[in-house]
Amino acid sequence: xxxxxxxxxxxxxxxxxxxxxxxxxxxxxxxxxxxxxxxxxxxxxxxxxxxxxxxxxxxxxxxxxxxxxxxxxxxxxxxxxxxxxxxxxxxxxxxxxxxxxxxxxxxxxxxxxxxxxxxxxxxxxxxxxxxxxxxxxxxxxxxxxxxx
Numbered sequence: 239x240x241x242x243x244x245x246x247x248x249x250x251x252x253x254x255x256x257x258x259x260x261x262x263x264x265x266x267x268x269x270x271x272x273x274x275x276x277x278x279x280x281x282x283x284x285x286x287x288x289x290x291x292x293x294x295x296x297x298x299x300x301x302x303x304x305x306x307x308x309x310x311x312x313x314x315x316x317x318x319x320x321x322x323x324x325x326x327x328x329x330x331x332x333x334x335x336x337x338x339x340x341x342x343x344x345x346x347x348x349x350x351x352x353x354x355x356x357x358x359x360x361x362x363x364x365x366x367x368x369x370x371x372x373x374x375x376x377x378x379x380x381x382x383x384x385x386x
Contacts, residue, residue, distance in 0.1 A: 270304045276377050277384030279334065280308030283373045289314040291321050291360060298325040298358065309334060311343065311376045315366030320347035322361045322372050331356040334383065342379045343372035 271282045282301045286294065294312050301310040302325045310325045324340040336359040340352040344361035347368045352361025363372075 271301055271310075273305055273308070276309075277380040277382070279330070279380055279384070280305045281310070281377065281380060282308070283311040283377060284313075285370050285373065286312050286314050288316060289321075290316065291323070291362075294321060294323040294360070295358070298323045301325065302327055309336075309339070309376075309380060311339065311373055313343070313347075313369040313372050315369045318364070318366045320349070320363045320366040320369040320372060322347070322349075322352070322363075322369070323358070324360075324376060325358045326356065328357055334380075335359075339376050339379055343376045346372040346375040 271284060273280050273282050275281065282305055286297060289297070289312075294314060297312055298310050301312070305327065307327050307329050309330070311322065313320060313322045322340055322343045324336040324343065326334050326336045326339075335356050337352065337354055337356060340354065340359040340361040344350070344352045344363050347363030348365040349361050349363030352359055354360055
């Protein structure tokens with residue numbers, strides 16, 4: 239019986255890894271995610287359907303490598319709730335806080351906080367239908383940061 243339980247856990251972990259790989263390819267494809275310039279910063283922002291928080295972390299880590307110097311933001315809506323992640327490359331983390339940006343995104347989806355580190359932060363909110371609005375709010379905040 240213990241062997242079956244362990245085999246089931248192994249298969250669940252493997253399935254989760256395959257899902258993350260598929261989401262990463264779907265989100266970015268082999269050529270990568272489209273990078274734009276927002277407020278003087280390289281930016282990748284995308285809505286990723288049917289991802290969970292762990293998936294978003296993996297996608298954000300890969301996107302930070304792609305962008306080299308900039309900000310990445312990803313959002314998803316699962317079960318009507320939104321999840322967000324913001325990553326900032328190490329060279330910018332002292333001047334652009336992922337925590338501040340993710341909190342701005344969280345407000346757009348009805349969330350009340352969010353947190354993490356200056357280079358990677360997560361948040362969520364009850365209104366998954368507004369996940370794209372959260373990404374738009376993060377972009378606006380970057381624009382305002384450059385104007386300040």
